[in-house]
Amino acid sequence: MGAAGVAGKQAEQKMEESLNLLTSTQIVIKEALGKLGYSDEMYELLKEPLRMLTVRIPVRMDDGAIRIFTGYRSQHNDAVGPTKGGVRFHPEVNEDEVKALSMWMSLKCGIVDLPYGGGKGGIICDPRTMSMGELERLSRGYVRAISQIVGPTKDIPAPDVYTNSQIMAWMMDEYSRLREYDSPGFITGKPLVLGGSQGREKATAQGVVICIEEAAKKRGISIKGASVVVQGFGNAGSFLAKFMHDAGAKVVAISDAYGALYDPDGLDIDYLLDRRDSFGTVTTLFDSTLTNEELLELECDILVPAAVSNQITAANAHNIKASIVVEAANGPTTLEATKILSDRGILLVPDVLASSGGVTVSYFEWVQNNQGYYWTEEEVTEKLRKVLVQAFENVYQTAHQRNVNMRLAAYMVGARKMSEASRFRGWV
Numbered sequence: 001m002g003a004a005g006v007a008g009k010q011a012e013q014k015m016e017e018s019l020n021l022l023t024s025t026q027i028v029i030k031e032a033l034g035k036l037g038y039s040d041e042m043y044e045l046l047k048e049p050l051r052m053l054t055v056r057i058p059v060r061m062d063d064g065a066i067r068i069f070t071g072y073r074s075q076h077n078d079a080v081g082p083t084k085g086g087v088r089f090h091p092e093v094n095e096d097e098v099k100a101l102s103m104w105m106s107l108k109c110g111i112v113d114l115p116y117g118g119g120k121g122g123i124i125c126d127p128r129t130m131s132m133g134e135l136e137r138l139s140r141g142y143v144r145a146i147s148q149i150v151g152p153t154k155d156i157p158a159p160d161v162y163t164n165s166q167i168m169a170w171m172m173d174e175y176s177r178l179r180e181y182d183s184p185g186f187i188t189g190k191p192l193v194l195g196g197s198q199g200r201e202k203a204t205a206q207g208v209v210i211c212i213e214e215a216a217k218k219r220g221i222s223i224k225g226a227s228v229v230v231q232g233f234g235n236a237g238s239f240l241a242k243f244m245h246d247a248g249a250k251v252v253a254i255s256d257a258y259g260a261l262y263d264p265d266g267l268d269i270d271y272l273l274d275r276r277d278s279f280g281t282v283t284t285l286f287d288s289t290l291t292n293e294e295l296l297e298l299e300c301d302i303l304v305p306a307a308v309s310n311q312i313t314a315a316n317a318h319n320i321k322a323s324i325v326v327e328a329a330n331g332p333t334t335l336e337a338t339k340i341l342s343d344r345g346i347l348l349v350p351d352v353l354a355s356s357g358g359v360t361v362s363y364f365e366w367v368q369n370n371q372g373y374y375w376t377e378e379e380v381t382e383k384l385r386k387v388l389v390q391a392f393e394n395v396y397q398t399a400h401q402r403n404v405n406m407r408l409a410a411y412m413v414g415a416r417k418m419s420e421a422s423r424f425r426g427w428v
């Protein structure tokens with residue numbers, strides 16, 4: 001079959017497979033709760049968020065026209081504490097995705113043992129086509145629209161895809177104006193001068209690196225000289241590529257929304273970092289690129305999807321060459337693909353564990369905001385390492401002891417705390 005035929009068949013298989021993130025999350029949560037011995041009532045409680053707010057945000061665009069944007073804020077479960085999770089600005093944001101993302105936040109917070117439940121937000125928009133003024137008005141409008149259900153002791157947003165510290169600053173300023181007092185603890189991922197934490201920007205990637213190191217130890221792979229492929233070159237992917245490169249690994253391919261760059265001898269990561277724009281775009285500067293689909297199937301030791309969901313599916317899971325796949329992105333691998341990779345003996349470190357470094361340092365930021373006393377980058381990094389190494393080991397041991405794959409093990413570890421908190425509160 002020619003290349004076009006193979007691509008067509010893969011597209012067909014992808015269509016047949018369930019790519020609904022909410023449905024697949026519910027399947028694994030149900031299985032995890034069953035393994036933990038919880039009743040069906042617990043599943044009924046946890047299968048959907050407790051609260052989902054849909055808002056419509058009118059924004060005056062630079063040309064004078066008014067555009068109405070749709071946004072969401074989902075709060076999955078607040079039995080443990082206030083809900084926590086990022087805000088995504090992306091054209092493909094939808095209600096089910098935001099719900100699933102908030103459920104994953106609950107699981108992440110359980111895995112790294114934070115006093116939070118999970119939340120997540122999103123706005124359907126394409127910030128790459130908007131001016132700074134339009135983005136500021138949209139960010140402020142979103143905060144006004146969700147202000148009743150968020151706050152430093154209710155639900156604390158943070159950055160995610162196509163949002164950054166500037167957007168967090170506008171959102172914090174808008175919330176502080178509404179409440180009429182300075183509220184740095186309303187949001188994390190802020191610039192340092194507004195109460196941001198040392199190390200938050202790099203935290204997601206640092207967490208992923210710790211998981212890669214732990215996974216590599218289990219597989220007897222040395223990081224020095226290992227070949228690494230990274231999908232996505234934004235906050236998570238670009239820092240990750242840099243850290244792996246600095247640790248002596250050979251980063252042979254990276255990508256962004258427009259394509260991938262490949263060099264079997266290793267890419268010049270510092271050069272690419274220098275050239276990327278604020279949306280993590282760099283491949284458009286080069287002629288010779290691969291597709292994101294081709295990138296995933298490249299020969300390598302370690303593959304890190306660090307972009308968007310549903311990238312590794314039943315259609316390409318058999319062609320993945322890496323022996324370790326570490327999910328920096330949320331939801332990059334479907335359930336069917338998870339099974340295929342696990343059956344093939346590939347060590348898959350799931351998103352709810354691998355990408356939990358970001359929310360861990362967000363928690364540190366919130367603690368520092370609450371106490372008004374700030375830590376050094378070394379302190380943050382050391383605390384993050386301790387948390388992540390412990391979390392990895394808990395999930396890895398659970399997988400072994402219960403003879404389940406790492407995703408199911410992570411859901412079991414992550415679901416336990418919110419289930420117990422819900423039970424003690426008398427909700428179930």
Ligand SMILES: NC(=O)C1=CN([C@@H]2O[C@H](COP(=O)(O)OP(=O)(O)OC[C@H]3O[C@@H](n4cnc5c(N)ncnc54)[C@H](O)[C@@H]3O)[C@@H](O)[C@H]2O)C=CC1
Pocket residue numbers: 159160161162163204231232233234235236237255256257258279280281292306307308309328329330331355356358359
């Ligand atoms: N920023 C954070 O603290 C955290 C991020 N994550 C997850 O990591 C992933 C990446 O997030 P960030 O790096 O923060 O976003 P970002 O906005 O900084 O970068 C996104 C990157 O993905 C690329 N991309 C977008 N659409 C793509 C597509 N269809 N195919 C391939 N590449 C595409 C962009 O070009 C860019 O390089 C997301 O799944 C996010 O939910 C998870 C935990 C924390």
Ligand SMILES: O=C(O)CCC(=O)C(=O)O
Pocket residue numbers: 084085086087108156157158159160188330355356358359360362363
């Ligand atoms: O930093 C945070 O609070 C949340 C980060 C996030 O949205 C995620 O882990 O997916």
